[in-house]
Amino acid sequence: MGQNREEKKADLKARLIAAAEAEIAEHGLAGLKARAVTARAGCALGALYTAVEDLDMLVVEVNSRTLARLGASLSEAMAGAAGPEAALQALAARYIDFALENRALWLALFEHRLPEGRDFPDWHRQEHAVLLTVIAPHLAALRPDLSGEALVLRGRTTFAAVHGVVHLALQGRFVGLPLQSLRAEVAALVETMTAGAAALAR
Amino acid sequence: MGQNREEKKADLKARLIAAAEAEIAEHGLAGLKARAVTARAGCALGALYTAVEDLDMLVVEVNSRTLARLGASLSEAMAGAAGPEAALQALAARYIDFALENRALWLALFEHRLPEGRDFPDWHRQEHAVLLTVIAPHLAALRPDLSGEALVLRGRTTFAAVHGVVHLALQGRFVGLPLQSLRAEVAALVETMTAGAAALAR
DNA sequence: CCAGAGTCGTGAACGCCGTTCAAGATATTT
DNA sequence: AAATATCTTGAACGGCGTTCACGACTCTGG
Numbered sequence: 001m002g003q004n005r006e007e008k009k010a011d012l013k014a015r016l017i018a019a020a021e022a023e024i025a026e027h028g029l030a031g032l033k034a035r036a037v038t039a040r041a042g043c044a045l046g047a048l049y050t051a052v053e054d055l056d057m058l059v060v061e062v063n064s065r066t067l068a069r070l071g072a073s074l075s076e077a078m079a080g081a082a083g084p085e086a087a088l089q090a091l092a093a094r095y096i097d098f099a100l101e102n103r104a105l106w107l108a109l110f111e112h113r114l115p116e117g118r119d120f121p122d123w124h125r126q127e128h129a130v131l132l133t134v135i136a137p138h139l140a141a142l143r144p145d146l147s148g149e150a151l152v153l154r155g156r157t158t159f160a161a162v163h164g165v166v167h168l169a170l171q172g173r174f175v176g177l178p179l180q181s182l183r184a185e186v187a188a189l190v191e192t193m194t195a196g197a198a199a200l201a202r
Numbered sequence: 203m204g205q206n207r208e209e210k211k212a213d214l215k216a217r218l219i220a221a222a223e224a225e226i227a228e229h230g231l232a233g234l235k236a237r238a239v240t241a242r243a244g245c246a247l248g249a250l251y252t253a254v255e256d257l258d259m260l261v262v263e264v265n266s267r268t269l270a271r272l273g274a275s276l277s278e279a280m281a282g283a284a285g286p287e288a289a290l291q292a293l294a295a296r297y298i299d300f301a302l303e304n305r306a307l308w309l310a311l312f313e314h315r316l317p318e319g320r321d322f323p324d325w326h327r328q329e330h331a332v333l334l335t336v337i338a339p340h341l342a343a344l345r346p347d348l349s350g351e352a353l354v355l356r357g358r359t360t361f362a363a364v365h366g367v368v369h370l371a372l373q374g375r376f377v378g379l380p381l382q383s384l385r386a387e388v389a390a391l392v393e394t395m396t397a398g399a400a401a402l403a404r
Numbered sequence: 405c406c407a408g409a410g411t412c413g414t415g416a417a418c419g420c421c422g423t424t425c426a427a428g429a430t431a432t433t434t
Numbered sequence: 435a436a437a438t439a440t441c442t443t444g445a446a447c448g449g450c451g452t453t454c455a456c457g458a459c460t461c462t463g464g
Contacts, residue, residue, distance in 0.1 A: 008460095009412085030315065034451055044414045046453075055451065110375070111313075113232065120376075128376040156379050157367050157387040164366010165359055173312070174322075174330040177358050185359040189395075196398030211441090236422055246443045248424075257422065 013051040015041040017061045021105065024062060029108040032059065059112050060124050066105045071130035073098050084138035085194045091134060092162050092190050096183055099166050110167065131159055142197040158193065162186060215253040217243040219263045223307065226264060231310040234261065261314050262326050268307045273332035275300050286340035287396045293336055294364050294392050298385055301368050312369065333361055344399040360395065364388060 019040035023032050034055055038045050052058045077094035081087035099106045114120060135155045140146075146154060165186055168176035177185055221242035225234050236257055240247050254260045279296035283289035301308045316322060337357045342348075348356060367388055370378035379387055 012413090027318075031318070033449090035449090045451090046415065047413055049452070050412070110373075116229075116233070125376040131377050153379060153383050153387055154390065156370075156377060157391050159377060160367040160370045160379070161363035161391055162366070164364070164369060165362040167366060167369075168358075168362045171312075174327040175333050175358060175361060177355060177362070181355050185355055188356070189359050189363055192398035192402060193391075193394055194398070195401040196394035196396070199397045199401050200394060235420090237420095247422095248443060249441090251423070252441070 009051065012041070012043060012047060013061075015043070016048060016051050016058060017065065020058045021062045021065065024059075024108050025102070025104050028104045029059065029111050056112075056114055056118075059108065060120065062105070063109050063112060064124055064127055066102065066109055067127045067130065069102075070095075070098050070106070070109075071134070074130065074134045078134060078138075084141040085190075087138045088135070088158075088194060089187060089190050091138075092186050093183065095162065096166055096186060099170055100179075103170060107170065110163075132156060135159055139197075142194060143201050145201050161193070162189065165189060211253065214243070214245060214249060215263075217245070218250060218253050218260060219267065222260045223264045223267065226261075226310050227304075227306050230306045231261065231313050258314075258316055258320075261310065262322065264307070265311050265314060266326055266329055268304065268311055269329045269332065271304075272297075272300050272308070272311075273336070276332065276336045280336060280340075286343040287392075289340045290337070290360075290396060291389060291392050293340075294388050295385065297364065298368055298388060301372055302381075305372060309372065312365075334358060337361055341399075344396060345403050347403050363395070364391065367391060 016037060019037045020032060022040065023037055027036075032055070034048055035045060037055075037058070038048050048055070048058070052061065074091055074094055077090045078087045081090045132152075132155050135158055136151065139155050139158060140151050143151065143154065165177065166182065169179060169182045170176075218239060221239045222234060224242065225239055229238075234257070236250055237247060239257075239260070240250050250257070250260070254263065276293055276296055279292045280289045283292045334354075334357050337360055338353065341357050341360060342353050345353065345356065367379065368384065371381060371384045372378075
């Protein structure tokens, strides 16, 4: 029971992050309330503001954890893939799986915004890079004609295209795909893009 | 000045929609406040709830207008295009132009959510269909091998892919493209997808 | 082991939000 | 012109994120 101050503070912050993660998973990002989080974490309302700057930064902490899990899952998915096309298909499929299994937390990654003037801390911005670095080498193999600069841009474009299809489908928008068609359509999109890349590379 | 009741009510609603549109354009969807809207529309706070059900439905009205303008702009863009590839390129380019010129209003189309239980009225859901119907015929021309059912799904996928690239870029996300690369990258994406479609259609 | 100093957690209170509703203002009917 | 029906008004309400004076706790020097 003899925790010193640093340990207690770290423990409180960890409990708050876990509570916020659970709240988002259950009620979505919009359903995240300071009072519900602190109640679940077993502390007073004001304690939240001793552990993190404000509720937005608590969301950043949750998103940071989600990104780490997503990055690990994607890295694992492309481990055994033979060839760039198979690797990209494996990545897209795993991206869909992760999004479906962590729906609200994954949506929070792209829904969360800071108020007008503020912007995200650099350490968090750079955590997003995994989403691009897992794609880059396979895209380079498909398009040996493109320079490094162009490949970086094309990597962002490729990710965003797949992401857009998954995003609209999981949001349940009218223009989005029905969920039962999502896997097949994303596979077809990746197939179309790799076939197009092969045709344009020569 | 002698307006009857129906005219006054319609006029109030129109003023509220215009005010909400201006507020969203200036401060974003998250910056839309009932008090600011009613002040701009020149009516009392409570009058808002005599014209529309609540603030969410006022956003739906604004989004309805934005969708109509977007649909008209897209229809106009593909008028003079020769061939399906040129038409899809023209549509994508116009989509980007509209999004850039109507940034906050366009973002509101995809950011706005209703609380947990509710969902959008059917008449509004169906207004989104223009985004798909402008694509469908050109996609059908590129992929004569696909059936009608598969083409509908592929149309949604194709829109979502382009939309995803534009969306991440305009949100200013770290993984999004820088705005100055957006047009070229979307053009490259459409080129890749049409090249891939041509390769897979035979 | 104790007392003083420093730090932290607490929850009532604040300002802002969307929404409601009794009451006053306005329009319509008789 | 009076009576009735309808609409508009803005103070008030409950809920939100955030703050802060105060009481409880932890660390340190003797």
